[in-house]
Structure formats: C-alpha cells, structure tokens
Amino acid sequence: MITHDFVAIGLGPFNLGLACLTDPLRGTAESPGLDGVFLEARDRFDWHPGMLLDDATLQVPFLADLVTMADPTSRWSFLNYLKQAGHLYPFYIRESFYPLRREYDDYCRWAAESLPGIRFGQPVTAVEHDGAAYTVSTGAGETFRARRLVLGVGTSPRVPEPLRPVVGRPGVTHSADYLAHREALQAQERITVVGSGQSAAEIYLDLLAAAPEHGYELVWLTRSPRFFPMEYTKLTLEMTSPEYGAYHRALPMETRDRLARDQRHLFKGISADLVDAIFDLHYQQRVTGDGPRTTLLTNTEVRAARLVEGGSELDLLHTETGEAFSLSTGGLVLATGYGPTVPGFLDGIEHRIRRDARGRYDVADDYSVDVAGGEVFVQNAEEHTHSLLAPDLGMGAHRNSVIIAAMLGREVYPVEKRIAVQTFGVPDRFRQEVAR
Numbered sequence: 001m002i003t004h005d006f007v008a009i010g011l012g013p014f015n016l017g018l019a020c021l022t023d024p025l026r027g028t029a030e031s032p033g034l035d036g037v038f039l040e041a042r043d044r045f046d047w048h049p050g051m052l053l054d055d056a057t058l059q060v061p062f063l064a065d066l067v068t069m070a071d072p073t074s075r076w077s078f079l080n081y082l083k084q085a086g087h088l089y090p091f092y093i094r095e096s097f098y099p100l101r102r103e104y105d106d107y108c109r110w111a112a113e114s115l116p117g118i119r120f121g122q123p124v125t126a127v128e129h130d131g132a133a134y135t136v137s138t139g140a141g142e143t144f145r146a147r148r149l150v151l152g153v154g155t156s157p158r159v160p161e162p163l164r165p166v167v168g169r170p171g172v173t174h175s176a177d178y179l180a181h182r183e184a185l186q187a188q189e190r191i192t193v194v195g196s197g198q199s200a201a202e203i204y205l206d207l208l209a210a211a212p213e214h215g216y217e218l219v220w221l222t223r224s225p226r227f228f229p230m231e232y233t234k235l236t237l238e239m240t241s242p243e244y245g246a247y248h249r250a251l252p253m254e255t256r257d258r259l260a261r262d263q264r265h266l267f268k269g270i271s272a273d274l275v276d277a278i279f280d281l282h283y284q285q286r287v288t289g290d291g292p293r294t295t296l297l298t299n300t301e302v303r304a305a306r307l308v309e310g311g312s313e314l315d316l317l318h319t320e321t322g323e324a325f326s327l328s329t330g331g332l333v334l335a336t337g338y339g340p341t342v343p344g345f346l347d348g349i350e351h352r353i354r355r356d357a358r359g360r361y362d363v364a365d366d367y368s369v370d371v372a373g374g375e376v377f378v379q380n381a382e383e384h385t386h387s388l389l390a391p392d393l394g395m396g397a398h399r400n401s402v403i404i405a406a407m408l409g410r411e412v413y414p415v416e417k418r419i420a421v422q423t424f425g426v427p428d429r430f431r432q433e434v435a436r
Contacts (some may be wrong), residue, residue: 303316
C-alpha cells in the first residue's frame, strides 16, 4: 500500500485550496515532493447549494480565492478561471470585487474536477494508526495510508434546542436547504424566518420580492436587539490577520470564549448593501401598493416549538418587555447558522488527539491537534482558539501556507507574520518602559 505524505478528509474550499497549493509540490519519481490524496463523500463539489441564489455574492473580494493570497501566480486563481471560462472581461467591466456565489461555486468545481489526487464518492468511515502511519477506510471499500491527516469536514446546520421538535417536518427547513424547499414554502399563508445573519437576510429578501405574486405573509424574527450590519471598516478587517490570530490564541480560554460571543456581529452580520436592498424593496412595494404584509421582530427569543394543524406554533418571548406571545406559521426557515462537525471516524485515534477542558480541539499555532504535533491538522475547526479567522475565506490560503510549511519543514509560500497597522496586546517596548 502506498504511504502518502498526507490524506485530506473533506473537500470544502479550504481543503480544495490545499489541493491547489500542493499541486505544484507533488514532485516526480526522481525528486519526490509532497504527495497528498483528498477524500470527499459527495460525488462532486458543491458549496452551499441550498443558498445559491441568483444575485447572492460573496462577502469577501475575489482575491480571497483558493490560492491568490499565498501564490498570486497560481494557475488555480479565480482570475485564471474567469479567463478560461471567457468571463474575464465581463468581470472587469462589471467593476465589482465580489463574485457571485454561483460563479464561486463553479470556480471551485472547475478546480476540483481538474486537480489530481481528488477522490469523490469516498465517505470516510474509520481512521486508525498502525504504529507508523494513519490508515483511512472509506465506505467505497478502499483504504489509504498516510503519515499525516488534514481534517476539513466543515460545519453542520445548527438548530437551537427549542426548535428541534419541528425539524424535518413539512414546511420546516434549515437555510442550508432553502432553495430545495422554496416552492413549498411559497405555497403557505405565512412564512417565518428565524435568525438575522447574512443567510437569513438573503432569504428574507428573496421571499419579500416574491410575496406580491404569491400573497403570503412574511415574518422575520431574531433574538438580537437589532438586525446588525456586518462591521466592515478597515481597522476591524485587520482582526482577520496573522497577528490577531496569534494574540487571540494566547488568551485564556474563558476570555476567548467570551470574545467569540461578543465578536459574532463582526462576521455574522448582514452586509450593508443587503440591508439597504431590503429597505428599498419595502419602500418600492409600499409605493406600488403591493405590500408589504410583513413583520420584522427583534429581541424575540424562541422558547418552544411544536407541530399544529397546518404548520408549526412558536412560543416567543420579547426579551426587553418580558412579554410572552405565540406565533403560528405554515412555513418556517431556520437561518440559525452552523456548528462544528464531530466526525465519528476519529474514534480509533481519539487517544492521539489533544482536547481542551471543554472537549474541543486544542489547536496549535500550526493548526495541528495531535499529541505528537505536526501529524493531524484541522481546517475551520479552530474558531475557539484562532478567532474569527477560522471561517474567513480570505485567510484560507494563509492557513494552508502554514500547514504546508509544517509538513515540509520549510516555507514554500511566504507566511506573513505581521500585516496590521494596529497592535494587539501590550507592545514589548511599553513593558520595558514600565520595567525601567
């Protein structure tokens, strides 16, 4: 059996970026390089297919593609994809840095279908260690062996406990599956959207635009005190920087967990353009007499949910007034976000994985989580250690540069250490002044 340098499990944008960046490092028989194989359970690449609305864009510029921030000359860049697809000049004339979500999905598929080493239809069922290397077994009956693992299994739809009794019932869907259920939702008399992030806002706008045609009532509720816009000023963007990640990781766990709650609006809010588009559509419908038959509720917490005839009933609490009330709805969209995936296939090597006091991965500076160090790496499973950098597409190439350097023992792609204007934490020179 061939022993690879690494096996990457899961093929989202981050592991796909790793495939792109390691492609020129594969080497030859005479001069071995970095040999990796990428295993994906699905039969093809799909990136959030339930949210590929026609006019939805990424919230990061095209430079945050699979490779550019590590290697601007890579053949796997978004600009090269546009050139090969014949879209480069139209994209240039469009004068927007933000790709459509559909074209980003197509870009990733273009790369995934061209790269060597990617194996679709390979759901991983078990991982073991034979004393010298990791063995990875798949549901397709194949076994792969490697000295290292890179876990990129992504996140899974999260549903708060009070809403779980209605999950899976007719008329109820998570935002991850919105498009597949949109037609059925639009046949209801009332549709309720729960949540106030970007996905919730995109779904609300999509349903609001179609409301005059279908005649349903539309309710959008959130427990947040308002519909927060995403903070997108330049000094805030510097928090997606290598030095902020290093600063955050050095903080006590309790402080990091508090910051995770406090900073959610920095990357889970609504883009300002989308907020404006929602208001403008409300105004347009009001002027034309088409509506809106809609209600937006903030400070509203779902306490319980149950099935009733014709749909679901929600027990709600207004957290500022303290008033309890109920809402019946035929359609229900749970835009309640995503949470870390805990893969059962790691049970066989659990003794080799470092965990923190709360059972989460104890992620090192180089994104490794194994007790030996430098053997098992994670992608987008380190928000609790490395901060909001974890899910940020713009930092994916940087993280892959770090992982590649850890595997090879040298930097192939320069790893930036400091890019921010501001300083996080107390500067050493100020500490020295106090000491004097």
